Amino acid sequence: MIDRTNVTAPPENVGPATAFVRGKMLAEQAAPSVSRGPVGWMREHLFPSVPQTILTLVCIYVLYLIVPPIANFMVFDAVWSGTDRTACATEAQGGVQPNGWFGACWAYVGAYMNQFIYGRYPDEEQWRVNIVWLMFFGGLIPLLMPSLPFKRENIAFMVLAFPVITLILLTGGNFDVIGTYLPLAILTVLALAVAYGFARGSQSDPMPGLKATAVIFASLFVIVAVLGIDFGLERVRTDVWGGLLVTMVIAVTGIAASLPIGIALALGRRSDMPIVRFICIVFIEFWRGVPLITVLFMSSVMLPLFLPEGVTFDKLLRALIGVALFSSAYMAEVVRGGLQALPKGQYEGAMALGLNWGQMMRMIILPQALKLVIPGIVNTFIGLFKDTTLVLIIGLFDFLGIIRSSTSDATWATPVQSITGLIFASIIYFIFCFGMSRYSMYMEQRLDTSHRS
C-alpha cells in the first residue's frame, strides 16, 4: 500500500536535494484583474477573440443605427398632446411641426383611446363594459396567483357566474327564452332516466348519480331563467361593439370553448371506438389543414346557408364559432401529445384500482397529461389571441380593426398617423402575449415535479 501522506502533505523540512519544491502552502490569491469584475466579464462575453470582437462591434453599430431613431420617433420627437391633425403635421402639410419632422403622434392615440377600448359602444352604457373588465381581471388575477386561497370558489365564479353576468351586461339581457324551457325539461327527464338506468344496471345506489344530474340541470334552468329576466338594461347590438372589448370577447370565448372541446377531441382520437376515432381525426385534420381566414370566410358566408330559414346568427357569434372550432382542433393535438407522453403503467395502474373510464381520466390521466402540456396550451392561447386580429378581414372591429379604421378619419390624417396606431397596437399585443408566455414559464417551473435539475 502506498503511503499517501507523503503525496498530499509534504513534510515541513525537506532536504537540500528537493529545495526547488515549495515547502509551504501559499495563500489563495484573487484572479488577475483582467479576468474578474466588469472587465473580465467583457473579455469573456464580448471580446474573447478577434472574430467575436468584430461581431460585437458590428452589433453595437447596428444598435446605434436602430435605437436612436426609434427612441427619437417614439419619445423625443413624439407629440403628446393636441386636438387635431395640425399638432402632428409639418408646416408643409399644414401643421405646426418644422419641415422634416418625423415623430409619433400619441395625441391621436389619446383622442381615440375610448374607441380603442369600447368601439362604438354607447358612452352612457360604458359602465357595463367597465364592470365586465373589473370582474374579468378581479377574477382572473387571484386565480393566477397560486398562493391565494379560495381557488374552488374562484373557479366556480369564473366558469358559472362570470359568463352569464357578462352576457347580460354586454348585450342587455332580457332574452326570449320561453321556447327553451320545454326542450330543457325533456332533456332533464331523459338524463335522469339514463343515470337511473346505469345505476340499476350496476346494482349500485342510484342516489348520487341522480343528485349530480339534478344539480346540473337545476343550474341550467336557473341560468336560462336569469337570461330571460328584464333588468331594464338597454339592448346594445353587437355591431357597435369594438376595440379591445371585441378582442377580449373573442379570445376568452375561444379559449374557454377550445379547452373542453379540445380535450374531448383528443380523448376521442385516442379512443378504441373506430367510429368515434374516425370522426375526431377527420374533424381535427380538417381544421388544422386550412388557414383561419378561410374558416372565418366560411363561417361568415357559408354557415348561414346551413341553417334553417329564419334562424340567423349575428356576425360576432359566427366569428366566435369559427374561432372556437379552429382552435379546439389545435388544442386537441396539444392535449393528445400529453396523453401520449404518459407511460402506459398509469393507465394500467388506474384500471387495476378498479376505476372506470371516467374516473381514470378525471383523477389519474388528465391531471398529469394537462400538466405536461401547459406550455403547449399557453402557446395555443397566445396563437389564438394573435389570431383574433383576423376578424377584421370579415368586417368586425376588433382592437386592430378599430385602429385601422380610425386612420380614415380626416381630423387626424397625417403621414405619421398610420404608423403610430400600428406601433401602439404592437405594444399592447406584445404586453399581453409576452405576459402569457412568461406566466406559462413560471407555472412550468412551479409544477415541475420531475427530478431533472
Add this chain to the structure above:
Amino acid sequence: MAVTDMGRGVADAPPKVALLNNPKFRSWLFQILLGVAVAYLVYSGWVNMNANLQAAGVASGFGFLGENAGFSVAQSLIDYDQGTSSYGRVYVVGVLNTLIVAVVGIVFATVMGFLLGIARLSNNWIVSRLATSYVEFARNVPLLLQIFIWYFGVLRLLPQPRDSLDFGPLGLLNIRGYFAPKPVWGDGSAFVLYALIAGIVIAIGVSRWSYRRQMATGQRFPSLWVGLGAAVGLPLVVFLALGAPLTWDMPVLGGFRPSGGMTVIPEFIALLVALSTYTAAFIAEIVRAGILGVSKGQSEAAHALGLRQGQNLRLVVIPQALRIIIPPLTSQYLNLTKNSSLAVAIAYPELTSVFAGTALNQTGQAVEIISITMLTYLTFSLLTSAFMNWYNARVALVER
C-alpha cells in the same frame, strides 16, 4: 360493483350484467348514436343549404369556372387577360401567387431562422441578447399587424417614382414597388442550362463515387470542391465560350412609373418580408431546441475520437440536430403557406384574395368557392404531412 364481483367464487359462471353495462354493447350504442347525430347534422345542413340557395336564386355547380372573370389581377405568373380569362384561370393565378410567396418566404425564413437560432446560443452576450429580443418581439406580435406595419408603415415611407431610390445595377425602389433588372437571354443560352444540369449530375456522381471509395478504402477525396467546380464552373465556361449571351433590361425612371425591367409589387414585398421575418423567429426557436437537444456527450465523444470541431459539427451534431429540427420545421413551412392567406388584408392577389375574395363576391357561389379554396390548402397540408411521415420513418432511430 367490482367489490361484490370479487366475492363470488372463481368457478361460478361470469356474473350476469345488464345489457346497458356490457362494455361492448355500450360502446357500439354510443358510436351508433354519435354517427347518427353527425349524419343528421350533415344531412340537415345539406337540405337547408339547397333550400336557401333556391330561395336566394343563386346558381350552383362548377360551371362558373369557365365563365369570363372580367377583373384585373395585379400580379400574374402566367398570361392573364382581364377581358377573356376565366374564373378557372383566376384560380390558377391565385395558387401560383400563393406558391411563389410561400417558396421565396420559406427560403428567406430558413436562412434567417438558422442564423438567429445559432446567434441565440452564442457566447457573445450582445449577439445572443439581440437575437433573443428580436425573437421575442416577432413571436409576440400578431402576423397581420406585422404585415400592416410593413405595408402601411414602412413601405408608405418610400419616395414617389420620380425620386426613386436608385441602387444602380440592382434597380429602383419606390412607393410603387421594386423595379428590378430583367435578364434577357440571347441565342444559345439553352446550352448554359444544359451545362448546369450536366454539372449537377457530375457533382452527384463524384460525391457518390468518393463516398463508396472512402467506405471501401478509407481514402478521402475532395468531392465537395470538385462537385462545386463542376456545377458552377461548367456552365460558366459554356457561358463565356458562347460570348456571354445575356443582357439586362434595366428599369428606366419615367413620369408615372418606371418602365422596363421586372416589377415586384409592394404588396408582395410587404407580405414576403412580414412572413419571412415572423416565421424566422419560430424557426430560430426550433433550431435552438434542436442544437440543445444533442447531448454534450456526443461532442465530447467526437473530440475524443479525434474529430476536429468542423467534423464534429458536420458529422455528429448537425445530423442528430436535424432529426429533431426537421419535423417542426416542415410544420412551420406549412404555417407560412397557410399564413400567406392573410394577404387578403393588403390585396396581394393570392388564392384567398382573388378567388375566395373577388371571385366569390362577383359570382356569389360561396359553397363551391370556399370548398375549392379549403381543399387546396388541405392538399398542401396533406402533402406536407405525407412528406413528414416519410422523413420520420427514414430517420427514426433503429433501436436495438
